Amino acid sequence: MTDTAAPTTDPIRLARDLLACPSVTPEEGGALAYLDDVLSAAGFEVHRMVFSEEGTPDVENLYARIGSGTPHLTFAGHTDVVPVGDAAHWSHDPFAGTIVDGVLFGRGAVDMKGGIAAFLAAALRFLERTGDSFAGSISFLITGDEEGPAVNGTRKLLDWCTARGEAFDAAIVGEPTNPQTLGDAIKIGRRGSLSATLTVTGTQGHAAYQHLADNPIPGIVRLVDALIGEPLDGGTEHFQPSNLEVTSIDVGNSAFNVIPARATARFNIRFNDTWTAEHLKAWLSEKLDAAAGNSIRYDLVFEPAVSDVFRTEATDLIRTLSDAIAEVTGRRPELSTNGGTSDARFIKDVCPVVEFGLVGQTMHQVDERVPTADLDRLSAIYERFLDGFFATANGNGR
Structure with a gap:
């Protein structure tokens, strides 16, 4: 762990320190403690709290804020990571933060400790430059279970903030949003998500005496076919078509001569703004x-976990971020609603939210990695955004 008496503003150093923390969901792994040290040393008021719910693991979370004025920008993300799988298949220790030929390896490098490091470095540089003239507020809303059930994380952390009277004017989630190159896309919304289990009940019996049984398998096949037989819709102006994906069909039967008593199918629907849950x-x-x-x-x-479809229409927020991306990368980002869900689905209920982070090609993979140059550029984008966001709010333009 680095000495945080004088917090570094180097996103690569911050990312390496975070990658050294084995924070596989739901373990804190030292990642929030590290952020606590860095943010406290920089003058942030830091709170760490553990949320619990029966049937789910306890999860530690962090909220840190500096400033008391408006506007209030919050950076949201997660320090928990998915398991590494077989570590023997990695080229480098997944929790060592190894850099080879300008590429940083480690679990969470892309999803999303790299994004947290980039924003943290940008915020610290911005605060150093603005000093006492800064009249707004910057906060960090960091959870430890985004990769898990997402029960004891951002949703409850937002409730905790609301109870304290915290009010947010805008949020950026630092998830990896770019499909190919940094600057490709900003996520301005997400399709909704609905999951269900379908069970067909029959009567167990001997396969040779089928007239004494009721086989549920033809029934489950017929019902599933009815659900997937035609498209849900053709997509809308801002969203791709909705899709229903059957993720498993099970009977739990290991015998060849037994007709099972029941058959189940699980499915997930990702739906656009044609639908509600x-x-x-x-x-x-x-x-x-x-x-x-x-x-x-x-x-x-x-x-019970249903995600609603949403789209952010905060044009100033989107334009300011797009301008910052264009200034650093030379490209105007696509405004996208593709992909899965993120904790933005909770944040959208309290303030306008967009997502922008690293290139996501290696997230959750063996040898997850990010070019160090992308960390520097992402941090520069966030810093340009902070300049524009607070200048616009103060009526100074860019």
Whole structure:
């Protein structure tokens, strides 16, 4: 762990220190303690809290703020990472922060300790330059379970902030958003997500005496076919088409001569602004009832974690970030809503939010890695954004 008495503003050094923390969900791994040290030394008021819920692991989170005025920009992200898999398959120790030929290796390099390091460095440089003239507020909203169930993290951290009277004017989530090159895309929204388990009940019996049993497998096949038989929609102006993906079909049967008692199918729907979750639930029931008729006994159970579709329309926020990206990279980013979900789905309920971070090609992979030049450039983009965001808010333009 580095000496944080005088916090470094080097994003590469910050990223390497964070990568050295084995913070695999839900373990804190020293990552939040490290951020606590750096942010406290820079004058931030830092809070660390553990949230709990039955059936899920306890998770530690961090909230840090400097300044008391407006506007208030929060940078949101997560220090937890997915497991490394077989470490023997990595070219370098996944928690060593090794740099080879200008590339930094480590679990979380892209998703998303690199993004946190870049924003942290940018914020520290910005505060050093502005000094006492800075009249707004900057905060960090960092969770430890984005890669896990996302129950004891950002949602509860936002509730904690609201109870304290914290108000946010805008947020940037530092998730990797760029498909190929830094500056390709800003995420300005996300499709919604709805998951469910479909169960067809039959009667167990001997395969040779099928008339004494009721095989649920043809029933589950018929119902699944009804759900995937035609597209949900053709997409909208701002979102790609919705899609329903069957992720498993199971009967739990290891015997060749036994007809099983039940069959289950799990599926996930990523839906655009054609739909709401309630609209989708009604559509699913209608389709399944029609396919089941009077011959298939089924049950449909929805997972409680539903993500709503959203799109950010804060033009000043988007324009200021786009301008900063163009100044550093020379390209104007696409405004995208593609991809999966992120903690932006919670933040959008308290303030306008956009996502911008590193290139995501190696996230969750063996040898996850990022060019050190991208860390420097991302940090420069964030610093330019801070200049523009607070200047615009103060009526100074850019």
